[in-house]
Amino acid sequence: xxxxxxxxxxxxxxxxxxxxxxxxxxxxxxxxxxxxxxxxxxxxxxxxxxxxxxxxxxxxxxxxxxxxxxxxxxxxxxxxxxxxxxxxxxxxxxxxxxxxxxxxxxxxxxxxxxxxxxxxxxxxxxxxxxxxxxxxxxxxxxxxxxxxxxxxxxxxxxxxxxxxxxxxxxxxxxxxxxxxxxxxxxxxxxxxxxxxxxxxxxxxxxxxxxxxxxxxxxxxxxxxxxxxxxxxxxxxxxxxxxxxxxxxxxxxxxxxxxxxxxxxxxxxxxxxxxxxxxxxxxxxxxxxxxxxxxxxxxxxxxxxxxxxxxxxxxxxxxxxxxxxxxxxxxxxxxxxxxxxxxxxxxxxxxxxxxxxxxxxxxxxxxxxxxx
Amino acid sequence: xxxxxxxxxxxxxxxxxxxxxxxxxxxxxxxxxxxxxxxxxxxxxxxxxxxxxxxxxxxxxxxxxxxxxxxxxxxxxxxxxxxxxxxxxxxxxxxxxxxxxxxxxxxxxxxxxxxxxxxxxxxxxxxxxxxxxxxxxxxxxxxxxxxxxxxxxxxxxxxxxx
Amino acid sequence: xxxxxxxxxxxxxxxxxxxxxxxxxxxxxxxxxxxxxxxxxxxxxxxxxxxxxxxxxxxxxxxxxxxxxxxxxxxxxxxxxxxxxxxxxxxxxxxxxxxxxxxxxxxxxxxxxxxxxxxxxxxxxxxxxxxxxxxxxxxxxxxxxxxxxxxxxxxxxxxxxxxxxxxxxxxxxxxxxxxxxxxxxxxxxxxxxxxxxxxxxxxxxxxxxxxxxxxxxxxxxxxxxxxxxxxxxxxxxxxxxxxxxxxxxxxxxxxxxxxxxxxxxxxxxxxxxxxxxxxxxxxxxxxxxxxxxxxxxxxxxxxxxxxxxxxxxxxxxxxxxxxxxxxxxxxxxxxxxxxxxxxxxxxxxxxxxxxxxxxxx
Numbered sequence: 066x067x068x069x070x071x072x073x074x075x076x077x078x079x080x081x082x083x084x085x086x087x088x089x090x091x092x093x094x095x096x097x098x099x100x101x102x103x104x105x106x107x108x109x110x111x112x113x114x115x116x117x118x119x120x121x122x123x124x125x126x127x128x129x130x131x132x133x134x135x136x137x138x139x140x141x142x143x144x145x146x147x148x149x150x151x152x153x154x155x156x157x158x159x160x161x162x163x164x165x166x167x168x169x170x171x172x173x174x175x176x177x178x179x180x181x182x183x184x185x186x187x188x189x190x191x192x193x194x195x196x197x198x199x200x201x202x203x204x205x206x207x208x209x210x211x212x213x214x215x216x217x218x219x220x221x222x223x224x225x226x227x228x229x230x231x232x233x234x235x236x237x238x239x240x241x242x243x244x245x246x247x248x249x250x251x252x253x254x255x256x257x258x259x260x261x262x263x264x265x266x267x268x269x270x271x272x273x274x275x276x277x278x279x280x281x282x283x284x285x286x287x288x289x290x291x292x293x294x295x296x297x298x299x300x301x302x303x304x305x306x307x308x309x310x311x312x313x314x315x316x317x318x319x320x321x322x323x324x325x326x327x328x329x330x331x332x333x334x335x336x337x338x339x340x341x342x343x344x345x346x347x348x349x350x351x352x353x354x355x356x357x358x359x360x361x362x363x364x365x366x367x368x369x370x371x372x373x374x375x376x377x378x379x380x381x382x383x384x385x386x387x388x389x390x391x392x393x394x395x396x397x398x399x400x401x402x403x404x405x406x407x408x409x410x411x412x413x414x415x416x417x418x419x420x421x422x423x424x425x426x427x428x429x430x431x432x433x434x435x436x
Numbered sequence: 437x438x439x440x441x442x443x444x445x446x447x448x449x450x451x452x453x454x455x456x457x458x459x460x461x462x463x464x465x466x467x468x469x470x471x472x473x474x475x476x477x478x479x480x481x482x483x484x485x486x487x488x489x490x491x492x493x494x495x496x497x498x499x500x501x502x503x504x505x506x507x508x509x510x511x512x513x514x515x516x517x518x519x520x521x522x523x524x525x526x527x528x529x530x531x532x533x534x535x536x537x538x539x540x541x542x543x544x545x546x547x548x549x550x551x552x553x554x555x556x557x558x559x560x561x562x563x564x565x566x567x568x569x570x571x572x573x574x575x576x577x578x579x580x581x582x583x584x585x586x587x588x589x590x591x592x593x594x595x596x597x598x
Numbered sequence: 599x600x601x602x603x604x605x606x607x608x609x610x611x612x613x614x615x616x617x618x619x620x621x622x623x624x625x626x627x628x629x630x631x632x633x634x635x636x637x638x639x640x641x642x643x644x645x646x647x648x649x650x651x652x653x654x655x656x657x658x659x660x661x662x663x664x665x666x667x668x669x670x671x672x673x674x675x676x677x678x679x680x681x682x683x684x685x686x687x688x689x690x691x692x693x694x695x696x697x698x699x700x701x702x703x704x705x706x707x708x709x710x711x712x713x714x715x716x717x718x719x720x721x722x723x724x725x726x727x728x729x730x731x732x733x734x735x736x737x738x739x740x741x742x743x744x745x746x747x748x749x750x751x752x753x754x755x756x757x758x759x760x761x762x763x764x765x766x767x768x769x770x771x772x773x774x775x776x777x778x779x780x781x782x783x784x785x786x787x788x789x790x791x792x793x794x795x796x797x798x799x800x801x802x803x804x805x806x807x808x809x810x811x812x813x814x815x816x817x818x819x820x821x822x823x824x825x826x827x828x829x830x831x832x833x834x835x836x837x838x839x840x841x842x843x844x845x846x847x848x849x850x851x852x853x854x855x856x857x858x859x860x861x862x863x864x865x866x867x868x869x870x871x872x873x874x875x876x877x878x879x880x881x882x883x884x885x886x887x888x889x890x891x892x893x894x895x896x897x898x899x900x901x902x903x904x905x906x907x908x909x910x911x912x913x914x915x916x917x918x919x920x921x922x923x924x925x926x927x928x929x930x931x932x933x934x935x936x937x938x939x940x941x942x943x944x945x946x947x948x949x950x951x952x953x954x955x956x957x958x959x
Contacts, residue, residue, distance in 0.1 A: 075746050097750070097931060107570040114555070115580055150464055188833060188928030194650040254925070260834055261927045277491050277516060280544025293516055367463040370495060370512050370523065383497050383510065394581075396497035398512075403544050417750070418930045435570060 086431030266319030283378025288327030751847025786882025
C-alpha cells in the first residue's frame with residue numbers, strides 16, 4: 066500500500082534569520098526537497114521612485130543611500146555618474162580618484178558582510194564577527210571622511226561633500242596592511258573548511274547562459290565563470306587607469322557556478338579592491354573637490370541611462386528630465402532585484418537547508434529589491 | 437560594435453512593414469521607437485541576430501506621459517559579447533495600455549514587467565505571471581507612479597495618510 | 599553512611615529509606631546539575647566571546663558571572679505562552695520528559711568511588727535506555743507545537759539521535775567485551791593506577807593484547823565522541839536547531855520555564871555524554887598520575903580528588919564541544935546521515951570485530 070503523501074508549503078519569512086531582511090519565500094516541499102520557490106517581495110517598499118519625482122536632483126542623493134544600505138557609496142556613485150552624463154559635467158581628477166577609493170572601500174565592507182552572513186547561514190558564527198571587525202575599520206575611515214558610518218551622502222553631483230581628512234591616506238594604508246592577513250585568516254577558517262565546502266560546492270549551480278538570460282550580474286555572474294565587469298567592459302569614471310584582475314569562478318571544489326564559486330569570487334575581489342585602492346592612493350592628485358558642483362541642477366530635456374559595478378552587480382539609473390529642477394522619472398535597475406528572479410531556478414531539487422545556502426550566496430539586500 | 441544608426445538600418449531591413457523610428461536628438465543616447473505589439477518580435481531579432489546578440493536586458497522601465505496620453509516602456513539593451521548598447525521605446529494608449537511581453541526573450545524581464553504593471557498599470561500581453569510585486573497584492577487604489585495617482589483614504593480599514 | 603545516620607535519627611528504617619532516597623535523588627540535581635548547567639551557559643558565552651574577539655557578559659557581577667543566574671530568574675518570571683492550536687497535554691509534558699531523560703542519566707554516572715547516584719550493574723545499558731526518553735520528548739515537543747519549523751526540527755532531531763545511537767552503542771559494546779562489565783563504576787575501578795591503564799590506551803595489564811588494542815581504542819574513542827556530539831545536537835551536528843534554517847527547531851514555540859527546561863537539559867546532556875566518554879575511555883574518576891591523598895596517607899582526600907578529576911575531565915570535553923561549535927559550520931541533514939550510516943557505523947562494526955578477535959587471544 067502506498068503511503069499517502071502531501072506537498073507541504075513552508076513560509077520562510079518575512080521574519081526569519083536567514084532571509085537577510087524582510088523577504089518571504091513560499092517553499093513547496095516534498096519531504097525536505099524543494100519543488101518550487103516563490104519569492105514575495107515588497108515588505109520594504111519605500112516608494113523611492115515616487116519620492117524622486119517630488120524632489121530636486123541633489124536632494125535625491127541621500128535617498129539613493131538607502132537602497133543598497135550595505136553599499137551606499139556605490140549607489141551615490143552611480144547616481145552622480147548618471148547625472149553628470151546628463152548635465153555634461155567634467156569633474157576634477159581628485160574627485161574621480163576619491164570616488165574610486167570610496168567605492169572600492171565600500172566594496173570591501175559590503176563583501177565582508179556578505180562573507181560573514183554567509184558563514185552564519187551555514188552555521189559558522191565566528192567568521193561573521195571576524196568580518197565585522199574589519200568592516201568596522203572601513204566604517205571608521207568613512208566616518209573620518211564624512212562623519213557618517215552607514216548612510217554617507219558623500220558623493221554629490223559634480224563633486225564631494227567633503228575633502229579627505231588629512232589622516233585618511235595614512236589610515237587607509239594601515240587598514241590595507243592589516244586587512245590582508247585577516248583575509249587569509251577568514252580563508253583558513255571558512256573558505257577552505259571541509260564542512261563549508263561540502264555544504265556549498267555543487268549546490269545551486271548557475272550556468273553562464275541562464276545567468277545572462279536572467280540578467281544576473283556582478284560577482285554572481287563572475288562566479289559562473291563569465292569574465293564580465295562593468296569597470297573593465299564598459300568603463301566609467303577612471304577605472305581604466307588602474308591595473309586589476311577580474312576573478313571568476315573556476316569550480317575549484319565542484320562545478321563552475323556553484324555557491325562556493327560565488328562566495329570565493331567575493332573573497333578574491335576584495336584583494337583586487339585593495340590593489341585598486343593602493344594604486345589610487347599612490348596617484349592621488351591635489352585639487353578642489355567642490356569646484357565642479359553646479360549651483361543649480363537643471364538639465365535639458367532628455368534621458369540618460371548609466372550603470373556602475375556595485376558590490377552586488379550592475380546598478381543602473383534611468384533618469385528622464387523634463388527640463389525642470391526635479392526629475393520626471395527615475396528608475397533604478399537594482400542588481401539584487403534582477404538576481405532574485407533566478408532563485409527558483411537555483412533551488413529546485415535541493416533541500417531546505419540549501420535554500421539558505423543559495424540565498425546567502427547570491428547576496429541580496431532587501432532595501433534595494435524593494436526600493 | 438554597432439552604432440545606433442546601423443542597428444536601426446538592420447531593423448528597417450528585417451521589419452519593412454513595421455513602424456520604426458530613430459530619434460537622435462537626445463543629449464545622451466539615441467532611441468529607436470517601435471510599436472508596442474511588435475516589440476517581442478523585434479527583441480527576438482535583436483537577441484538572436486549574430487551581428488547584434490543583445491543578450492542582456494539592462495533595464496526595462498515604464499513611464500507615464502499623460503500629456504501625450506500614453507504610457508511608455510523603455511528597453512535598455514546591451515550585449516555582453518559585442519559590447520554595444522541600444523535603447524528601445526514603445527508607447528501605448530493610456531486607456532488601453534497593452535505591450536507584448538519580452539519575457540520569452542529575456543527571463544530577467546519578468547519582474548521588471550511586473551513592476552511596470554504594478555506601478556503604472558501597463559498590461560504585458562502573454563506575461564506568465566502578471567501580478568503586483570512591490571505593492572500589496574490586494575492594492576486596489578490604482579497605479580502609484582501614474583502622474584494623476586492619489587493616495588486612497590483607507591487600505592483594508594487602515595488609514596493611509598498619516 | 600547517610601542511611602545509618604538517618605536510622606539512628608528516626609529509629610525506623612522505612613522512614614529513613616524514603617528520606618535517604620529523596621535526598622540522594624535530589625542531591626545531584628541541586629548540587630551538580632543546576633549549578634553545572636548555569637556554569638556551562640556562562641562558560642559557553644565566555645568561550646564564544648573570547649574566540650570571537652569579544653568580551654561577552656561583563657556588566658552583572660565580576661566578569662558577568664551573575665548573568666546566567668539573572669537569565670534563569672528572568673525565564674522563571676516570564677509568561678508561559680501556549681498557542682491555541684497546540685496539543686496542550688503533549689506540549690506541557692515534552693519539556694519534563696526531555697529534562698527527566700537527561701537528568702536520569704546522571705543517576706548512574708560515577709563522580710567518584712563514593713559519590714554515585716545508584717551503582718547499577720547495567721549502568722551503560724541504563725544510560726542508553728534512559729537517554730532514549732529524550733527522543734520521545736523532542737518528538738512530542740515538535741508535534742505538539744503545531745509549527746512546521748518545530749516539526750521539521752524535531753523530525754530531524756529524532757532521526758539524528760537514533761542514527762547516532764547505533765555507533766555509540768557499538769563502541770560501548772566493544773568496551774563491554776573487553777572489560778566484561780556494564781557497570782560504569784566497575785569500569786572506572788578497572789582503570790585505576792596511572793594514565794596507561796585507561797581504556798583508550800588498551801586498558802589495564804601489560805599483555806600483548808593491550809598493545810594490539812590501542813589503535814582500535816583510539817578509533818572507538820573518536821567514533822563515540824563524534825556520535826555523542828550528534829546526540830546532544832551540538833555543532834557540526836546542530837541541524838535540529840539550525841537557527842539559520844529552522845529558527846530554533848523543536849523549541850521554537852516554548853517560552854519561560856519550559857524553554858529553560860529544554861535549555862538546561864541541553865547543557866546537562868553535554869556534561870552527561872562527556873562523562874560517559876570519560877568513564878569509558880579516560881579512566882572515569884581515576885587520576886592519571888596517582889593520588890595526593892595516598893602520598894600523604896590521608897585516604898579521606900581521595901574521593902574529593904577523584905571528584906575533581908572527573909569534573910575536570912568532563913569539563914574539558916564540554917569545552918571541546920564549545921570549541922567545535924564556535925569553529926565549524928554545520929552539516930546538511932543528508933550529509934549528517936551519510937556520516938553516520940556510511941562511515942561511523944561500518945567503521946564501528948569492523949572495530950568491534952577486531953576488538954572481539956583481540957580479546958579472544
